[in-house]
Amino acid sequence: MTQDIFPPILYTFLDYALDAEVEKTIIDCGAGGKFPKIALYAMIGFETYGIEISEERMKMAEDFAKKRGLKVHIVKGDIRSLPYESESYGFTYSYNTIFHMNKEDLGVAINEMLRVVKKHGLIYVNLLSIDDSR
Numbered sequence: 491m492t493q494d495i496f497p498p499i500l501y502t503f504l505d506y507a508l509d510a511e512v513e514k515t516i517i518d519c520g521a522g523g524k525f526p527k528i529a530l531y532a533m534i535g536f537e538t539y540g541i542e543i544s545e546e547r548m549k550m551a552e553d554f555a556k557k558r559g560l561k562v563h564i565v566k567g568d569i570r571s572l573p574y575e576s577e578s579y580g581f582t583y584s585y586n587t588i589f590h591m592n593k594e595d596l597g598v599a600i601n602e603m604l605r606v607v608k609k610h611g612l613i614y615v616n617l618l619s620i621d622d623s624r
Contacts, residue, residue, distance in 0.1 A: 519569040521539075
């Protein structure tokens with residue numbers, strides 16, 4: 491596995507997660523797609539979960555994981571209302587998903603991510619800047 495397979499920032503988050511003294515469970519908020527980022531954490535041995543609003547993108551991610559023998563548990567749902575108990579995961583993250591929301595929904599989603607992460611756990615969210623060249 492080389493670091494050019496996944497976005498570099500996810501390796502940085504992985505480094506922090508590996509150093510954290512919290513159970514190695516992680517939820518990807520927006521886990522679908524042809525190349526699901528949750529696969530990185532599954533490859534390392536994390537207990538991986540994901541939530542995806544699109545059934546089609548969820549199926550793509552499941553197919554990716556199955557072809558590689560990776561265990562990922564992805565459910566259909568909305569990150570603004572995570573179907574999990576409070577403080578149930580060591581880590582939560584959203585990569586290239588949450589910035590599609592309006593400000594109000596973004597706040598709701600981040601609060602949900604904070605709700606489900608364990609004490610001393612970590613969250614990661616990436617946002618676009620108005621200065622983004624794309």
